[in-house]
Amino acid sequence: MARSWTRLHEFLGYPPGPVTYEMVAEAVQRKLGEGDDLDWKEALPATSPVPGQWNEFAKDVAAMANTRGGLLIYGVSDDIAMVGIDLDKVNDKQLGHWLRVHLQPTVSGVSYLRLPATDGSGKDVLVVDVPASEMAPHFLYGWQQRDKDKTTFNAPFRHRDDTDYMAEHQIALAFRERFARQDAAKTALDEHVQHTTDLVLGESESPAAWLVVAARPTRPIPRMVPALSRSAAQDVMSRGAKRARGLLARAIPIPRMLGPQLFPDLLDRNPRKGLRRWVDTNMLVPARATRRRGVLVELHHDGTVVTAVDLSHNALPPSHPAVPLPVPSPVLISSVFETVALAHEHRLTLRADTPIELRAVLQTQPGTGLRFAPVVFDLGRPVVAEWARQPRTVQPAHSDLAPFADDESLIAGATDLAEGLLNQFGLDILPT
Structure with missing residues (x-):
């Protein structure tokens, strides 16, 4: 490209x-x-x-x-x-x-x-x-x-x-710069994840399982390139949601596995300016408080995409016994696919011919000592997977996208990222 x-x-x-x-x-x-x-x-x-x-x-x-x-x-x-x-x-x-x-x-x-x-x-x-x-x-x-x-x-x-x-000293310097770039990229990705995690956990009034996904180009867009306009950011979100639906339908052709889509249902695609980014969220504005699932989406001017979603919101029916930190696997899967599709559409719009690094974390308020309880669908109804593991901590998951990723590559990257989290519960994306 x-x-x-x-x-x-x-x-x-x-x-x-x-x-x-x-x-x-x-x-x-x-x-x-x-x-x-x-x-x-x-x-x-x-x-x-x-x-x-x-x-x-x-x-x-x-x-x-x-x-x-x-x-x-x-x-x-x-x-x-x-x-x-x-x-x-x-x-x-x-x-x-x-x-x-x-x-x-x-x-x-x-x-x-x-x-x-x-x-x-x-x-x-x-x-x-x-x-x-x-x-x-x-x-x-x-x-x-x-x-x-x-x-x-x-x-x-x-x-x-x-x-x-x-010359030899120039080669040595070039290698040092390569390793420094790699370290800086890892640090930047860590900072995006940590900042967003701190933000959404601070907005939660009760313990909840939050999924935070960051997608960052390994070679960020130079600052001289003009940022997306608001209408362009809206278009990226719309195309990302459409592509995600197509990827999900191909990756998981089982209707009962498809969870609620992240952007079309929960956000109005009404991004506002942020610090060198566009921010779309149904939180952070007390006058517009909502009972919907908490969602945050950021399109950074350097090509980074960060999303966060409250997985525990209405994860189980009211009649179900209380579970402190339910993690519905369909919502997790669809949220990851949404983020991957959004990052890809953002990259296409910015004409960025660069790989993308992906990181996903599952977090809750520190010090609660609560266990994450995976939720699956059984005969169309959400239930806690009693046979699955219920860890108190989940390790971050990692994946990447090639510069010229087709749909199959996007599916592979999203699947790898989602399974990086689900496998820690003993679950797969596709039921066995």
Whole structure:
């Protein structure tokens, strides 16, 4: 998925959006020079020989990914003139294969944008959009004749308008930065979960089982990218709810397992501004107190999504003996699927080509000593699963989503996350 903000947008003064042929043509006409995030290429990458031989395309992609990401634009000469290429000769599967064969680790999220000429010139171009990589440094290996025909294993990077190779101290620094990014991402996810947990538990007048799910891009959206408008945030929520219903129907084709949907029934999709986020909730406004299940949804400007839902609310009929912390498995499952679908729709709207890390926790007010009691449906009626475990604490569950997740991948990620919690009760998503 191509990024929505590139050097072309910045130079031309365009708002975020897809790169177009007109943008490339205008940049060429205005002689936009190369930089560490832009490389004009006259001809398409040459057909690669056998694996193990030097691959110039892989080198160029690794250099961009090791720096800050950027564009390789084929069909523009070194003196910045439009010469065009034959789009019929573009084989993005072959290009992707070269990256997997020649780079370690491979660079993910590279997109290939074919742009036919719209001015009648017939000078088509190919834009290869390389994202900044959270897995940098990427190493290129192969036989290099200009290096006395010996095998090389180097980490290329962009320096202004040129490509160079990292020295030992630069490689060491790149690895430290990678590990620091990973630690910072984990810390940020922990902070989101902890802040939301503290918030909703503080709003609960009596002990309840709260499910908190956080989904955070491993590469957050830069602050320069404009935040979603309120109407766009509403649209993300609507599309997320619709997608979640479809995913649930495919994953659990048993009507009695489907719990109440989180967003359509419990929220009016009326988000309000928060601290660099949109917040939709039926709590926190005393004048609009409700007897409905407590729900909180946050769409952060950096691509993070956080949800919280009071699972214990009306989990059992009034005639049922009192259970301090009931945890209805259908509501838990549907809430997790809702969050995964919402995070995916949010990512699509922001045009973020990045994996998403997921974390789900089940919490109640500290010091209660109460046990979580799983609730299942038996003949269409909610009952406590007496045969299941009833722990006092539940470990956090983790999962992730690939950058270009299809519905099957979304189902797998949501299932993995929900089962990470349910398995601790001895339950599965599907009844046995």
